[in-house]
Structures are given as C-alpha cells and as structure tokens.
Amino acid sequence: MLMSQKRLEKRFGQSPIFTASTFMTQGGIPPSTNPASLLKEAIHVISCGYEDKTEWGKEIGWIYGSVTEDILTGFKMHARGWISIYCMPPRPCFKGSAPINxxxxxxxxxxxxxxxxxxxxxxxxxxxYNYGGRLKLLERVAYINTIVYPITSLPLIAYCVLPAICLLTNKFIISNYAGMFFILMFASIFATGILELRWSGVGIEDWWRNEQFWVIGGTSAHLFAVFQGLLKVLAGIDTNFTVTSKANDEDGDFAELYVFKWTSLLIPPTTVLVINLVGMVAGISYAINSGYQSWGPLFGKLFFSIWVILHLYPFLKGLMGKQNRTPTIVIVWSILLASIFSLLWVKIDPFISDTQKAVAMGQCGVNC
Incomplete structure (x- = not known):
C-alpha cells in the first residue's frame, strides 16, 4: 500500500482527496469529505507548482511539449483505449474565428x-510508440498520416519546379512509356478525388480550393516546418510561439482581409511562380525560333507548367492584394532566386552528356 501510495503521488500529485477521487466510479469525492478541507485541497491542486515532479503534462492530462498539443493529447488518449466519434449535428454547436489574410x-x-x-x-x-497497447491499426495509420504530411513539401517543390526546368533546357525528362504511366497515375488520382467528393458531399469548388491551398501551404509553410523541426531536433534551436490574429463574423467588414504582412514564407511560392513564368517565356521563344515542329512537344511542357500556376493562382492574387501593396523585398528575392536557379541549371544542363558539351564548346576537334 505504501509503494502504491508513492506511485499515485508521483503520478497525480500529493493530494489524497484528489487521488481518492480518481478511484470513484462516476468521479466526485468521498461522502465524508469536510467542505472546508475540500476547499483548501482544491486551492492546493490548482496551484502552479502542484504538477512539479509528477506525470502531469507527460503522461497525465493535457500533454505538453508540442505546439499542436491537441494532436498529442488525443493520440495518448487513443493509445490508452479511449474511443472517439465524429459528431456533426445539423446546427453548429460552436462559433469560432480564423485568420482571414x-x-x-x-x-x-x-x-x-x-x-x-x-x-x-x-x-x-x-x-x-505504444506497440502492444490499445491503439488500433487504422488509428495508428491515421496519426502517422497526421504527422508526416509536412515532409511531402520536398517532392512537391520538385514537382512544381520540374516543368520550368523542362522549358528552360528544352528537354522532356519523361519518356513516352513513362508519360503513359504518369497519365494513368494522374487519372487514378483524379478518379479517387471524384469518389471522395461523392462520399463527403463536398462541392467541386471547395475541393479545388483545398487542392490549391495544399500546394500553396506545401511550398511555403510545410517546407519551413521541416527545416525548423530539424533545427530544433539536431541543433536545439527552438522557435518562438506566435499567436495569429483572427477575426469572426462579428467583425463586420473584415478590415484586415487585404492587409499584407511581411513574412519569409512568401518567398518560396513566389519563386516557384517566377521560375515557371520564366520557363514559359523561354519555351515559347525557343519554339518560335525553331519552327512549327517544336510546337508539339512544347504543349506537353506548357500543360504541366500552367497546371502549377493554376494551383498557385490564389496565392498570386492574394500576394498582389486589393491595393497592390506587395513588399518590394518579396519580388526582389523571388526574382533573384529564380534567376540564379535558372542560370545555374542552364549552365550545368545535366541532360547533356560530356561529349555533347565538348562538341558545343568546340573542344573535341576531329575526334567528335
């Protein structure tokens, strides 16, 4: 009993009345509890230092150590066997607020x-975590999907930049057979999206906006989150917690809807936009100089580049704003990064072999 009492104190804190309440079937306190002592004990329990040297915030209660503590706490609850249900009543139960710019x-x-x-x-x-516990397989898969999605920003950046690379280098990195495979994959993903729309009851416009913001967030916020997370884990560099300003329906005219605030998150998607626009201009210019036979391959390259620009169009529209107040530093940095990347890629040109480069530079003589 003494060892059990010590374990309970280490887990729930040094409050006998509070610890005894955890064993009550429906919660509450023992009937013989004195109201005066109960008030004194309640003040002790809600004090700031009560949870020191206990498992509060680590294994008990609201779990600390993450800026998304709701996900972490929910995961710990499911790991202990708690069951959650999805409730969506016809009438909204809560009224919330969200950022609007x-x-x-x-x-x-x-x-x-x-x-x-x-x-x-x-x-x-x-x-x-918690293998052999009460967490179900599908719950584990769902939580894994919840935490690994920021890493998809790395291949997403590559997919958004590759169309511009093809236009700048006048090469198509996908062969005919690979192109057919890619089209089949594209069609299957599109069909899956249609099935999800019919299952969830979401309209096409809402689905398309979600797809657009997935690309916008993936090329900016998710990318920054991956590097900041690695810096925190590997170098111990912590990030500041900033509370975003929000608005609700009671704010009336949404005065901050078009307010532009400088943030470095705007640079990567703007760079992707500039690179694709430069690639389109370069590809069309090359086709005009090369004749009609080069227009066929150009349309395939332009399709993917336009597809990227369509996904980032809301970002471009929001970036320009209602009163065109885009900071000059965003445009300057984006054009500078896009120009450096384009010039380096054209200079390196990894799709041309060393022999072809030597021929172009006139260095192989009669042995070519």
Missing part, C-alpha cells in the same frame, strides 16, 4: 506543421 493564415499552417514535425521526432511518434 494570407500572412496570418500561412503562419498558422506553419505552427500546425511544425507541431507535427516535433511529434514525428519525439518519443510519442505513432510509428513506434
């Missing part, structure tokens, strides 16, 4: 993604 929205998405990366590199990672 581009900069605040991206900062909020960055905080969510950073929290997922923190959980990914912590001991509570769903990939390896």
């Amino acid at each position: 581009l900069s605040d929205r991206l900062n909020q998405v960055l905080r969510w993604a950073l929290g997922s990366v923190e959980i990914l590199f912590s001991r509570h990672c769903p990939i390896w």
Whole structure:
C-alpha cells in the first residue's frame, strides 16, 4: 500500500482527496469529505507548482511539449483505449474565428506543421510508440498520416519546379512509356478525388480550393516546418510561439482581409511562380525560333507548367492584394532566386552528356 501510495503521488500529485477521487466510479469525492478541507485541497491542486515532479503534462492530462498539443493529447488518449466519434449535428454547436489574410493564415499552417514535425521526432511518434497497447491499426495509420504530411513539401517543390526546368533546357525528362504511366497515375488520382467528393458531399469548388491551398501551404509553410523541426531536433534551436490574429463574423467588414504582412514564407511560392513564368517565356521563344515542329512537344511542357500556376493562382492574387501593396523585398528575392536557379541549371544542363558539351564548346576537334 505504501509503494502504491508513492506511485499515485508521483503520478497525480500529493493530494489524497484528489487521488481518492480518481478511484470513484462516476468521479466526485468521498461522502465524508469536510467542505472546508475540500476547499483548501482544491486551492492546493490548482496551484502552479502542484504538477512539479509528477506525470502531469507527460503522461497525465493535457500533454505538453508540442505546439499542436491537441494532436498529442488525443493520440495518448487513443493509445490508452479511449474511443472517439465524429459528431456533426445539423446546427453548429460552436462559433469560432480564423485568420482571414494570407500572412496570418500561412503562419498558422506553419505552427500546425511544425507541431507535427516535433511529434514525428519525439518519443510519442505513432510509428513506434505504444506497440502492444490499445491503439488500433487504422488509428495508428491515421496519426502517422497526421504527422508526416509536412515532409511531402520536398517532392512537391520538385514537382512544381520540374516543368520550368523542362522549358528552360528544352528537354522532356519523361519518356513516352513513362508519360503513359504518369497519365494513368494522374487519372487514378483524379478518379479517387471524384469518389471522395461523392462520399463527403463536398462541392467541386471547395475541393479545388483545398487542392490549391495544399500546394500553396506545401511550398511555403510545410517546407519551413521541416527545416525548423530539424533545427530544433539536431541543433536545439527552438522557435518562438506566435499567436495569429483572427477575426469572426462579428467583425463586420473584415478590415484586415487585404492587409499584407511581411513574412519569409512568401518567398518560396513566389519563386516557384517566377521560375515557371520564366520557363514559359523561354519555351515559347525557343519554339518560335525553331519552327512549327517544336510546337508539339512544347504543349506537353506548357500543360504541366500552367497546371502549377493554376494551383498557385490564389496565392498570386492574394500576394498582389486589393491595393497592390506587395513588399518590394518579396519580388526582389523571388526574382533573384529564380534567376540564379535558372542560370545555374542552364549552365550545368545535366541532360547533356560530356561529349555533347565538348562538341558545343568546340573542344573535341576531329575526334567528335
């Protein structure tokens, strides 16, 4: 009993009345409890130092250590066998608020993604935590998907830049057979999206907006979250928690809807836009100089580049704003990065062999 009491104190804190209440079937307190002592004990329990040297915030209650503590706490509850249900009544039960301008929205998405990366590199990672416990397989898969999604920003950046590379180098990196395979994959993903629309009852317009913001957030906030998470894990560099300003329906005219706030999150998607626009201009110019036979391959390259620009169009529209107040530094940095990347890629040109480069430079003589 003494060892059990010590374990309970280490777990729930040094409050006998509070510890006894945890064993009550419906909660509450023993009937013989004195109201005066109960008040004194309640003041002790809610004090700031009560949870020191206990498991509060680590294994009990609201779990600390992540900016997305709701995901971490829910995961711990499911791991202990708690069951959750999805409730969506006809009449909304709560009225909330959310960021309404581009900069605040991206900062909020960055905080969510950073929290997922923190959980990914912590001991509570769903990939390896609580095997043999009460967490179901599909629940584990769902939580793994919740924490690894920021990493998809790395291949997403590559997919958004590759069409511009093809236009700048006048090469198509996908062969005919690979192109057919890619089209089949594209069609299957599109069909899956249609099935999800019919299952969820979401309209096409809402689905398309979600796809657009996935690309916008993936090329900005998710990308920054991956690097900030790695810096925190490897170098111990912590990030500041910033509360984003929000608005609700009672704010009336949404005065901050077109307010532009400078953030470095705007640079990567702007760079991707500039690279694709430069690639389109370069590809069309090359086709005009090369004759009609080069227009056929050009349309295939332009399709993918236009597809990227269509996904980033809301970002471009939000970036320009209602009163065209885009900071000059965003445009300057984006054009500078896009120009450096384009010039380096054209200079390196990895799709041309060393012999072809030597021929172009006139260095192989009669042995060519």
